[in-house]
Amino acid sequence: MGKDLTLVREEIKPEMGSTDFALSMKGITKTFPGVKALSNVNFAVKFGTVHAVVGENGAGKSTLMKVLSGSYQPTSGTIEVGGTEARLRRPADAQALGIRMVHQELNLVPDLTVAENIYLGRMPGRWGFLDKNEMLQKATAVLQEQETAIDPQEILGNLSISQQQLVEIAKAYAANPRIIVLDEPTSSLSEHETAALFRILRKMRDAGIAIVYISHRLKEVLEIADEVTVLRDGSMIETRPIAGISASEMIQLMVGREVSNVFPKSPAKIGEPVLRVNSISDGANFRDVSFDVRAGEILGLIGLVGAGRTEVARAIFGLSGIVEGTLTLNGKDVVINSPAEAVKAGIAYVPEDRKGDGIIPGMSIRENISLPVLRSLTTFGWIRGKADRTLADQYVKQFSISPPDPERRVNLLSGGNQQKAVIAKWLAAKPSVLILDEPTRGVDVGAKAEIHNIIGQLVANGMAVVMISSELPEVLGVCDRIVVMRDGQASPPIDRQDLTEERIMALATGEEVA
Amino acid sequence: MSEIASELDSESSNERFARGSRLVDLLSKTGLSLAILAVILYGSFSSPAFFTTGNFLNILTSMSIIGIVVVGMTFVLVVGGLADLSVPATIACGAILSLGLQPVIGPVPAFVVAVALSGLIGSVNGVLVGYLGVNPIIATLGIGTIALGIVQAAVGGVIVYGANPESAEFVKGRLFGIPVVVLIFLAVAVIGHFILARSFWGRWTLATGGNYSAAEASAVPVKAVKAGAFVITAVAAGISGGLLGLTLQSARPLIGQGYEFSAITAVVVGGVSIMGGFGSVPRAIAGLIFVQLLTNVMVLDGVRTPIQGFVLGILIAGAVGMDSALRKRGVA
Numbered sequence: 001m002g003k004d005l006t007l008v009r010e011e012i013k014p015e016m017g018s019t020d021f022a023l024s025m026k027g028i029t030k031t032f033p034g035v036k037a038l039s040n041v042n043f044a045v046k047f048g049t050v051h052a053v054v055g056e057n058g059a060g061k062s063t064l065m066k067v068l069s070g071s072y073q074p075t076s077g078t079i080e081v082g083g084t085e086a087r088l089r090r091p092a093d094a095q096a097l098g099i100r101m102v103h104q105e106l107n108l109v110p111d112l113t114v115a116e117n118i119y120l121g122r123m124p125g126r127w128g129f130l131d132k133n134e135m136l137q138k139a140t141a142v143l144q145e146q147e148t149a150i151d152p153q154e155i156l157g158n159l160s161i162s163q164q165q166l167v168e169i170a171k172a173y174a175a176n177p178r179i180i181v182l183d184e185p186t187s188s189l190s191e192h193e194t195a196a197l198f199r200i201l202r203k204m205r206d207a208g209i210a211i212v213y214i215s216h217r218l219k220e221v222l223e224i225a226d227e228v229t230v231l232r233d234g235s236m237i238e239t240r241p242i243a244g245i246s247a248s249e250m251i252q253l254m255v256g257r258e259v260s261n262v263f264p265k266s267p268a269k270i271g272e273p274v275l276r277v278n279s280i281s282d283g284a285n286f287r288d289v290s291f292d293v294r295a296g297e298i299l300g301l302i303g304l305v306g307a308g309r310t311e312v313a314r315a316i317f318g319l320s321g322i323v324e325g326t327l328t329l330n331g332k333d334v335v336i337n338s339p340a341e342a343v344k345a346g347i348a349y350v351p352e353d354r355k356g357d358g359i360i361p362g363m364s365i366r367e368n369i370s371l372p373v374l375r376s377l378t379t380f381g382w383i384r385g386k387a388d389r390t391l392a393d394q395y396v397k398q399f400s401i402s403p404p405d406p407e408r409r410v411n412l413l414s415g416g417n418q419q420k421a422v423i424a425k426w427l428a429a430k431p432s433v434l435i436l437d438e439p440t441r442g443v444d445v446g447a448k449a450e451i452h453n454i455i456g457q458l459v460a461n462g463m464a465v466v467m468i469s470s471e472l473p474e475v476l477g478v479c480d481r482i483v484v485m486r487d488g489q490a491s492p493p494i495d496r497q498d499l500t501e502e503r504i505m506a507l508a509t510g511e512e513v514a
Numbered sequence: 515m516s517e518i519a520s521e522l523d524s525e526s527s528n529e530r531f532a533r534g535s536r537l538v539d540l541l542s543k544t545g546l547s548l549a550i551l552a553v554i555l556y557g558s559f560s561s562p563a564f565f566t567t568g569n570f571l572n573i574l575t576s577m578s579i580i581g582i583v584v585v586g587m588t589f590v591l592v593v594g595g596l597a598d599l600s601v602p603a604t605i606a607c608g609a610i611l612s613l614g615l616q617p618v619i620g621p622v623p624a625f626v627v628a629v630a631l632s633g634l635i636g637s638v639n640g641v642l643v644g645y646l647g648v649n650p651i652i653a654t655l656g657i658g659t660i661a662l663g664i665v666q667a668a669v670g671g672v673i674v675y676g677a678n679p680e681s682a683e684f685v686k687g688r689l690f691g692i693p694v695v696v697l698i699f700l701a702v703a704v705i706g707h708f709i710l711a712r713s714f715w716g717r718w719t720l721a722t723g724g725n726y727s728a729a730e731a732s733a734v735p736v737k738a739v740k741a742g743a744f745v746i747t748a749v750a751a752g753i754s755g756g757l758l759g760l761t762l763q764s765a766r767p768l769i770g771q772g773y774e775f776s777a778i779t780a781v782v783v784g785g786v787s788i789m790g791g792f793g794s795v796p797r798a799i800a801g802l803i804f805v806q807l808l809t810n811v812m813v814l815d816g817v818r819t820p821i822q823g824f825v826l827g828i829l830i831a832g833a834v835g836m837d838s839a840l841r842k843r844g845v846a
Binding site: 317319338339340342343349351356357358359360361362363367371372374375377378381382383425429 | 708712713714715717718720721724725727728729730731732733734735791792
């Protein structure tokens, strides 16, 4: 393995050492017509460090990274890569200088093998013919070096999302980068898988690579980063060594205000069971799942990615089929074959993938909100404009969606406000059960608290809520009872008081607690 | 500030209208009207025959038959159904049946049956595309070919002639000085516009084209909505074919040739997105007006037919290119 290692890595060494800084961005300003997205930002990353970038949605993190990757040209400011000034006119320029991005959405080809994906666009070969052996050899070396148990000859699409993420990182790594930028790399990973990712990041860091780590998850930032830069409203607020900062200080710097309790739990009176799930199976992803959720209760449904949480939610909502088992809603057995039937029965589902399944991007907030209940707003098929507007106005006000303009196109909102619009859309249908799949994912701290508040109000009014989340502190803070899923099977609901993060992880991974 | 900045932050590669400079926004809204105005100005100077009531009535009349198809085709593009290539067959079906059945059941029932059977072609397209997930280009091409074959076989491959002069007189006649065909087109356009812009079905059509899975997760019956767009187009093409047959008093199986291309050109030039989720009937009709005026000016100026085709081809490629570019940049 040692020999393979040098094969992969030797080219990078001589370029380092001329300076400690892999990257130095000075006075970066980026204006768009009418908006200053970045204002005089200084940002420097040393070789061999993990440098976290945190900030609320809209703070300018992505814009800064787009400047770094060559997608945007800065209005003013200079960029030095490895001590020499660089002009990044297009993404290829940045890649040539050894800057690699690993995006939240994976850029991989599912039908190709892992090895082909790792060397996509840079496949080794001669005279236009691919040298498969060399490619396989190199890919094997890279994967071994990262200590991942992924077969380079496996078709990518057969891997789990988290494994695909590791392939994406291996792909970036195989290109001998000097700087790797990771944008929310753990958003689809469970805690277990996150730990594996961190091992790889530390290895890369120790090999001298500068790692820029963008994340909303401050706990992870504290764990992995050496330094942290906080952005707010397009300005660099502070860069500090991680040793000198706590999570609450970071939050304070990010929002410019004190957020006292990240997970407010408003007490609600718990009533009768509203939805009862009786040993349902879908024949593939989950089997024999039973639980009930009561009025005024938040039931957490958690587990590692791939444990079947989302599949259970989609099946209950009629987006996929149930082959065995029944649903009981308010004491009556119901059969649900489509989302329309679910809505009619009083079940609503806020999906995990907000951009993919949640919003209609080209439509206004108003049109998005009224979509599930559109039929009830019509007379002889024609939409009653006033009813349509009243409904939207009501939720925009109630959820303080910002900007408070129902005619605003929903894709122009920040992630948190989009999520509020998606939740509002379902409340208009007046459901008795609301299923929320990762409702605060990719949402900044302030909006997260607002969303928790909204959920709190709903249960206080007697709604039953099922919440899927990967964030254990959130689950433990918000939920009354928790169902832990593992490999398609579910534990019985457990009271929050009887659980700790460690206990949940033990149930989710099947490992015994020490 | 942070709200606006987030717009710039958000990845919006496949979202139209994500953000935009004021100029591009303005151009997208008024560009077509300006282009139409420019063609009218140029036409008035270049040819004395252009700016006359007679010429405009001619343009309107020839626009009406294709315009009815344009209204339907708008639904197919907006729902994300790419295009309906079975339009020539559906027009032929409408024309041949509305003339051929006249001696058997009378002119009005013949017209109704012709339109209904055209709708049937559309529902086959709809089932294939909406429910079975067949690529719309392949499905409509295949069904169009089959339908045309059946119609041809049914009439024995010959030209069908009209047998009811009164119906021909009515269609070619005028009401309040406006040709009846034009009035029918206007009625179809107004109904189509209100369905797309004001009815739940129209909102569902826009939602399905805008984000299929989100619409599905919002309890929109996406399959039916997608299928419905093809039925609407087929019914429109059936009406159009029926009127064409009555106007010409003869119908041959290839009567509808080229109409699909003209309709798609108009819709796309009108700025309706070929990727779905965005568009309106007035926009598509503005596109049609522009193309028709341009063609008319070229004819009056004696531009040769191959050049005319060349210009229209460039126009459609340019419009589609612009759509993609705007989407990619997320502007206007």
